[in-house]
Amino acid sequence: MSITLRKIIFWPHLVSGIIAGIVIGIMSLTGVAIAFEPQILAWADSDARRVQVPSPDAPRLTVDELVARVRAERPKAQPSGVTVYPEPDSVVLVLTGRSEGVYVNPYTGEVREQGAQGWRSFFHVMEEWHRWLGAHGDNRPVGKAITGVSNAAFLFLAISGLYLWWPRKWTLRAMRPTLWFRRGLKGKARDFNWHNTIGFWSLPVLIVLTTSGMVISYKWASDLVFKLTGNQPPAAQGPAAAPPVKVPTPPEGAKPIGLEPLFAEARKQVPAWETITVRLGGGSRPNAPQGQQAQGPQAQAPGPQAQGPQGPRPGNGPGANEPRGGGPQALTFAIREQGGWPLFASAQVSFDPFTGNVLRTETFADYNLGRKVRTWMRFLHTGEALGWMGQLLAAIASLGGVVLVWTGFALSWRRFFPRRRPANAPAEPEAAPAEPETAL
Structure with a gap:
């Protein structure tokens, strides 16, 4: 039996799908469940x-x-x-x-x-399974490692699946079984048709979702984004944070002016503001307790906040890049502008907590190219980068991933455990002339 490149690619494709299929199915299903979390919470709340x-x-x-x-x-x-x-x-x-x-x-x-609260609890459970397979405490790194490897396997399945799908002859008869759904098919022919059709139309979105998932899961992949764009990777995983804002030393006995005057100044910076968020912890005297940086439920690396009507979705909120201790600290406000672009962007305005003076204003346009691309990757992963339309595409592709897992397992089962047909039973209709068929 001759060994062809198609067969060489087919078997790793099949084996990868069998090994990682269940986890891929869980991640795809939970991805569908949390696709419209901001909108659902805004409506329910x-x-x-x-x-x-x-x-x-x-x-x-x-x-x-x-x-x-x-x-x-x-x-x-x-x-x-x-x-x-x-x-x-x-x-x-x-x-x-x-x-x-x-x-x-x-x-x-x-x-x-x-x-x-019911919806919030539901999304919390879905996010735990999406990121850590439901693991808690010390077991979360194990869950994260499994989902990271499975996401990488899904990316390989998507790319290798494109090669396996590629028709030998670009004719309508050869391509029809893998471009659209056919009626009247059953068993292997139906699974083959669904697997290839859904895989083909979902492929662009799945590649974006899995590639961005790689960048979120692995520091080397995140660093690669910066290196390819000619920028120095940050020490921590995720978009590079801006350097700390230096606050002039206040006079002896000076006290912070409070949040209200700073919010008033923040409103002036962006007249058409949609939300203004500040993370507490800055603006304190030396050795005062600091605020905590929040991590996003869907992104394992921080990025600018994506806010819906229900409030900020935790990410790289203001104050996350502030120095811890060692003197007075600036208070940084994230100001979302109505109709701003990108949709996830916000202006980061840092204030002197003692005088209310603006110390630094940073917008998305001020980021270096690596930081811009890395931030886009985080929000492309959830579809939020393109608004509800992007979320819909991500949800549909994730649902397609569930079907790909099901049909892939079905095709694999039939390959290894073929069912014997009675001698007088009619032959099952062929799905396509090309072999071997893809699985997963």
Whole structure:
């Protein structure tokens, strides 16, 4: 039996799919489940986010007063960030941990829990399975390693599958079985048709999802993005953070001016602002406790925040690049502009906490090419880089991944355990003249 390049590629394709197929199926299914998380939470949480405006000219409590109310009512919950919205009837979101938070009525100071707790719990479970296969604690690195290898296998399956799909003859008869669904097929012929058709049309999106997943999972892949664009890779995995902002030494006895004046100045920086978020921890005197950097539920490496109406999706929030200790620190505000591009971008404005002076303004346009590409990769992975249309494409391709796993296993089973047909049974219709067929 002659050995051809097609057969050489086919068998690693088949074996990789069998070994990693179950994990790929789990990651694909959970990817579908969390594709529209921001929109679903915004819809389910809409009532909890609205307040009754006492009157058109009703005074609002200051941001400092709102944070103080949260500290008083939640003594064990340390506020880690604040997000404000431009609508008069919108609450103020005060983060109290990595992803937890409470809503505060800006007129009365009433502290309320976030709504849609059932949905939040569902998405939390889906994200744990998507990233760590549901592992917790010390087992998470193992889960992360398995999903990372499986994602790499999926990328190999996508690329090798394209070669196996490639028709020997570019004729309509040869290509029809692998370009669109055919009616009346059963068994092996149906699985072959579905596997190749779905694989072909999902291929571009799957390559983007798996390639960006590689960059998120492995530091060497993240560093490669910077090297290929001619930039120095950062020490930590993820987009390179801007250097710390140096704050002029304040006079002896000077105290921070508070959050409210800084929010007022932040509004002036981007008049058409959509959300303004600050991570707490900066602006303190030496040796004061620092705020914590939050990690995104879908990205294993930080990036600029993608915010929906329900609040910021944790990522590389303001304050994440601040020095820890050693003197006064700037407070950095992430300001999202209405209709801004890219959709995930925000202006990072750093203020002197003692004077309110702007120390640095950084926008997406100021990033070097490596940082831009690396940030795009993070949000292409979830589809959010292109808005709801990108999320829809990611969801459809992920759903296609589930079907590819199913049909791939079915084709593999029939290859290794063929079913015997009675002598008088009609032959099963052929799916395509080309062999060997792809699996997974």
